[in-house]
Structure formats: C-alpha cells, structure tokens
Amino acid sequence: MMSLPPLRLFLDRSTNGDDFVKGVKSLCPDTVSIGERYGVKAAENVSDEAWLAEAAAERRICVGADKKILSSSRPTEIAAVLKHRARYLVYANNNLRANDQLRLFNTLLPDIRELTGTPGPWAYTMAQHGLILTSREELEQRLLQAAQRLGIQPRARHR
Numbered sequence: 001m002m003s004l005p006p007l008r009l010f011l012d013r014s015t016n017g018d019d020f021v022k023g024v025k026s027l028c029p030d031t032v033s034i035g036e037r038y039g040v041k042a043a044e045n046v047s048d049e050a051w052l053a054e055a056a057a058e059r060r061i062c063v064g065a066d067k068k069i070l071s072s073s074r075p076t077e078i079a080a081v082l083k084h085r086a087r088y089l090v091y092a093n094n095n096l097r098a099n100d101q102l103r104l105f106n107t108l109l110p111d112i113r114e115l116t117g118t119p120g121p122w123a124y125t126m127a128q129h130g131l132i133l134t135s136r137e138e139l140e141q142r143l144l145q146a147a148q149r150l151g152i153q154p155r156a157r158h159r
Contacts, residue, residue, distance in 0.1 A: 005116045006030060010055035013043060014065035014094065015101070023102040024063070027109060032060065049080045056084035056120060061112070065094040065101065070123050070134055075146035078139050085120035092127040104128065 011021060011033040021033045034043040034051055048069070055062050067090050069077045081088055089112065091101060104126055105112075111131050115124070123134040 004113060005059070007113050007116050008058065008060040010034070010037075010051070010058070010060040010062045012051070012062055012064040012066075012069075015063050016040070016043065017098055019098040020101055023098065024105065027102075027106060048077045049083075052077075052080040052086045053084045056086040061087045061089060061115065063089045063105075065091045065096070067092065067094055067125065070125075070139070070142070072142040072146040072149070075143055075150070078143045078146070081123065082121050082136070082139055082143065087115065087118070087120040088123040089126055089131075090123065092125045092132070 007028050007030065009024060009028050009031040011024065011031060013034055015021075015024075016033050016035045021031070021035075025031045034046065037043070037051070037054070038046050052062065068074055070081075070088070070090060072078075080086065091104070096104070108126055108131060115122075115131075121136050121139065123139065124131040125134065
C-alpha cells in the first residue's frame with residue numbers, strides 16, 4: 001500500500017478565528033491560516049483568486065465555513081477553484097461554533113487524510129454524516145449557470 005502525502009491545510013477567512021486555527025493546528029501541524037499568511041487585516045483584501053492559487057500551488061487543502069463559495073452566486077470563487085485545481089473542504093452549516101467545527105473536523109479527519117492523494121479540482125462539504133462531493137462537473141455547471149444569469153461568456157473549461 002502506498003503512503004499518502006502529508007495533510008497540508010489552508011484556512012480561509014471564514015475559518016480564521018484563533019480558537020479554530022489553534023485546534024486545527026493541534027490536529028494537523030502543517031496548517032496555515034489566511035491571517036498568518038497575509039496578516040489579519042490585510043487578509044480581508046486578498047482576492048480569492050490569489051489565495052486559492054497559492055494554496056493550490058502549495059498542495060494545500062483549503063478549509064472554509066462559507067458554503068456560498070461553491071454556489072452559482074459566487075462565480076469568481078468557483079472559477080478560481082477550477083482554474084487552480086484547488087481542493088476545498090467546506091462546512092455544511094456555517095453557523096457552527098469553533099468547538100463544534102473542530103469536533104466535526106476531528107471526526108472526519110480519517111476521511112480527509114484519504115483525500116490528500118486526490119488531485120483537484122474538487123470540493124467536499126463536511127456534514128455530520130460524512131463528506132459530500134461536489135464534483136468538477138457540478139462546479140463547472142454552477143459556473144455556467146452563473147455566467148448565463150449574469151449574461152457573460154463563461155470561461156473555457158479547466159482540465
């Protein structure tokens with residue numbers, strides 16, 4: 001059996017709270033938060049395109065609590081996930097307290113570790129009953145829907 005690559009995480013703005021960052025780092029020491037990378041105040045102005053590109057280039061799995069990032073209402077973020085072949089974990093419920101987020105993350109950690117060898121782009125929703133895949137095709141469909149809704153030409157598919 002081949003060993004899996006190490007678990008490397010990048011915590012986005014929605015998971016940048018001190019308690020959550022400390023808790024995740026205790027479970028996965030190779031974790032960087034957006035606040036650590038850019039500075040807490042400066043991180044508010046870093047584009048999703050920029051940090052997703054950096055995280056993907058570093059082979060980090062992104063973690064977020066804002067499930068809207070994967071909706072057709074956020075085409076820029078979806079396009080960045082596809083373009084940079086990012087790997088994204090997002091909570092199903094973005095109203096969880098940090099300790100509940102950590103408990104769920106810890107419960108799902110064995111399944112998350114299994115994803116370290118899976119190339120992106122992909123997104124999984126972290127739910128009480130497990131990880132739920134949002135496939136590349138589904139992300140592309142959401143991007144197309146957003147483009148049609150906004151009356152713009154969709155970007156070429158990223159393979």
